[in-house]
Every structure is written in structure tokens, then in C-alpha cells.
Amino acid sequence: MRYAHIVGWGKALPQRIMTNDDLARIVDTSDAWIRERTGIVERRIAGPHETTATLAIAAAKEALEVAGLSGHQVDLIIVATATPEHIFPSTASLVQDALGADHAGAFDLSAACSGFVYALSMGADAIKAGSAETVLVIGAETLSRIVNWSDRSTCVLFGDGAGAVVLQAREQPGGVMATLLRSDGSGAELLILPAGGSKMPITPEALAQNLHTIKMNGREVYRFASRILDRAAREVIQKAGWNPEQVDLFVPHQANLRIIESAARALNIPMDKVFCNIQSYGNTSAASIPIALAEAAATGRLRPGDRVVMVGFGGGLTWAAAAVQWSEPRAFHRKGRTWRQLGYSLAGLRSRARRLLRHVEDRIFGSLDPALSNGKSSTPANRPRPQEQSTTSEQKR
Numbered sequence: 001m002r003y004a005h006i007v008g009w010g011k012a013l014p015q016r017i018m019t020n021d022d023l024a025r026i027v028d029t030s031d032a033w034i035r036e037r038t039g040i041v042e043r044r045i046a047g048p049h050e051t052t053a054t055l056a057i058a059a060a061k062e063a064l065e066v067a068g069l070s071g072h073q074v075d076l077i078i079v080a081t082a083t084p085e086h087i088f089p090s091t092a093s094l095v096q097d098a099l100g101a102d103h104a105g106a107f108d109l110s111a112a113c114s115g116f117v118y119a120l121s122m123g124a125d126a127i128k129a130g131s132a133e134t135v136l137v138i139g140a141e142t143l144s145r146i147v148n149w150s151d152r153s154t155c156v157l158f159g160d161g162a163g164a165v166v167l168q169a170r171e172q173p174g175g176v177m178a179t180l181l182r183s184d185g186s187g188a189e190l191l192i193l194p195a196g197g198s199k200m201p202i203t204p205e206a207l208a209q210n211l212h213t214i215k216m217n218g219r220e221v222y223r224f225a226s227r228i229l230d231r232a233a234r235e236v237i238q239k240a241g242w243n244p245e246q247v248d249l250f251v252p253h254q255a256n257l258r259i260i261e262s263a264a265r266a267l268n269i270p271m272d273k274v275f276c277n278i279q280s281y282g283n284t285s286a287a288s289i290p291i292a293l294a295e296a297a298a299t300g301r302l303r304p305g306d307r308v309v310m311v312g313f314g315g316g317l318t319w320a321a322a323a324v325q326w327s328e329p330r331a332f333h334r335k336g337r338t339w340r341q342l343g344y345s346l347a348g349l350r351s352r353a354r355r356l357l358r359h360v361e362d363r364i365f366g367s368l369d370p371a372l373s374n375g376k377s378s379t380p381a382n383r384p385r386p387q388e389q390s391t392t393s394e395q396k397r
């Protein structure tokens, strides 16, 4: 039997720190209100040159470093994000290119703040099914780019960052032992980015109404999260065949300290078994759980053999849980590190060379449509539009 073990982890956070007092200078709020209602003290905000992809790449490199692997050895890259670099191409493809992961498939996964646990489940299933040996699972966000900085009820909550884990196939039992994925689309409008998709493209009207920024019914989302957090944890613990007392660390999505504390009470888990870093980063959506895992592992809160339960929840509405037995990282090789750095530099050069080659090919061979290259037929401007075509066919009938 194959098991999907977590053998590497990493995180990346923007340098810039925005404190509650900084926010109080932008909107009508206060450090006391934000701390008391959410537990957040500060958050990180991406700089002009930082994007979801750059953060995802940095976290992925750190995770590969811990795993002692190079991009070349990765079979699949999944980036869970609600703030992709573009609608397409996927952010995962950009990560694949930067890592020189030439043998990897790559796709983005959209499940809002539950995205990382969904992606972990998909990655583990790919390994268990035998279609992949090594999977990079990343949660990455730049929520600061979709926040309405004049809406005090949402802008105080979110932050930017990325976290990543490397999953690898092993025969020995451990790793991702059970997962649970759920959705309730009847609550879709409770947490939504209304404009920018196919239903409502971005128009001057949409921009004027700030519909390209996060809209949230905070109270309803709070009620939903408080209901499902302990229930999902209980279900996945049972699915893994464990007891709640056997759990060494509970890593919930970092959305609100009050929600986390009430779930811990309901589960009868003491707070020293609950990982919280919301005070430093706010809600980083799909990135919050992998950032927490990387910090827990780096600070010794997670040790090989530990049983960890993670629960994500958010827009969709969606929620997801995973029960994982923590593994040893692969051996760390300094020598390998130099080779990996060289590999990333070569990947950058290769990517640039491929772009150049495409440009040269285009210059030499021109258009593939002979009619177009002869200059005889319709240019895009004088081709009939679909509407005109259908009128013509109706007229013929």
C-alpha cells in the first residue's frame, strides 16, 4: 500500500508589516477593536514586486530544500489560491516554470480558504492512486490586492503570504491518513468577489461600486465557521481511526481567534495543542494552514510521528479537514542546495530561451493560416462576427 507523506515544508511572507495602528490611520478602527474581535495584531502586505506567484515560488523552494529535492523530481504542482496571478494561465504553471519542474503537471485549485486542505487531499490521492510520486502542494495569496481598503469590516482581516508542502510516496504507514471535503453553495454570496468573472466582467460601473473587492457577511460567516470547525475535526479524526485525545496538534484555518478558541473548547482540546499565528499574519486564506505547518515544524511544535488535524473553511461555502501523521523530513544536503540553486538559475535561462525561440519562430514562419499569410483573406477586423454569421444563416433559411 502507498502512503502520501509530508517530507518538506516552507513559507514565504512579504517584508512589509501593517499593524492595527497603521490601519487605524486609513479607516475608522482601532487596535483594541481588531485585537478583541479577531486576535489579529499585524499582517504582511505584498510589495510592488511581490505577487501570488513570487510568494508561491519562494515557499515551494523552501519546501523542496527541506525535502532535499529539486523541481525536476516533482510530478504534480497544485496551487490553492483565491488570488491567482491571472484567471489563466494558472499560477501553478508559472511556479512549474520557475522551478524547472519539467516533468510536472500543474493546476490551480479554487476553494477559497479551504483550498490548501482540498489540494492536500487531491495530491495525496494522486500519490495513493500511483499517478504521482512527488507532489508540491502550495497555498498562496495576495489578498491585499482584492481588499476594499475603505471597508473597515473586511480590510482589517486579511493578509498576504504563501506556504507549501512536498508530498512523497512511501510504503511505510503515515502521512495523510484521512481527509474530508465539503461544500454548501447556498451560502455563495456570504463571501464573494462579485466582479472579474464571467458573470460580471470588470466594467467602469463595477469598479465604481468596488465590486472587484471582497464582500462578506461577517456575522453569517462567523456562525458558519463556529458550527463546522469542531464538527469537521471530529469527523476526520474518526475517519482516521483516532481519538480526539490522541491529536498532538490542531491547525485550524487562521480566520479569527474567537472561532478557533470556541472550536477548541467544543473539542475539549487545550489551547497549547492548537497552533495560532493569526496575531502575526491575519487571515491569509489558502496560505494560512501551510504557513502554520511550516512554523510549527520549524519551532518543534510538530515532530515526526505527531498526529496533526487541520481544518480549512471559507468562501463557497466550503470546508475541508485532514488528519496527518507527521513524517521525518528527507535528509538535508548542503551540497544539493548549491545544485538546486543552480537548477533554478538554469530554469530561468531555459524559460527565457524558450520565449526567445518562440519569438524567432514566429518571425521566420509567420502565420500558420496560409490564407492570412498570403494577405488575401479576411483579417480579424473584417471577418464576420458570430452574430452576423447567424443572421446570414437565418436569412438563407
Ligand SMILES: CC(C)(COP(=O)(O)OP(=O)(O)OC[C@H]1O[C@@H](n2cnc3c(N)ncnc32)[C@H](O)[C@@H]1OP(=O)(O)O)[C@@H](O)C(=O)NCCC(=O)NCCS
Binding pocket: 028, 029, 030, 033, 034, 037, 038, 113, 152, 153, 154, 156, 216, 217, 218, 219, 221, 222, 225, 255, 256, 283, 313, 314, 315
Ligand atoms: C468581521 C467580524 C470580526 C466582525 O465582528 P462582529 O463582532 O461580528 O462585528 P459586527 O459585524 O457585528 O459589527 C459590530 C460593530 O462594529 C463595527 N465594526 C466593523 N468593523 C469594524 C472595525 N474594523 N473597527 C471598528 N468597528 C468595526 C460595525 O460597524 C458595527 O458597528 P454598529 O454596531 O455601530 O453597526 C466577525 O464577524 C468575523 O470575524 N466574522 C468571520 C469573518 C471571517 O472569518 N471571514 C473569513 C472566513 S474564511
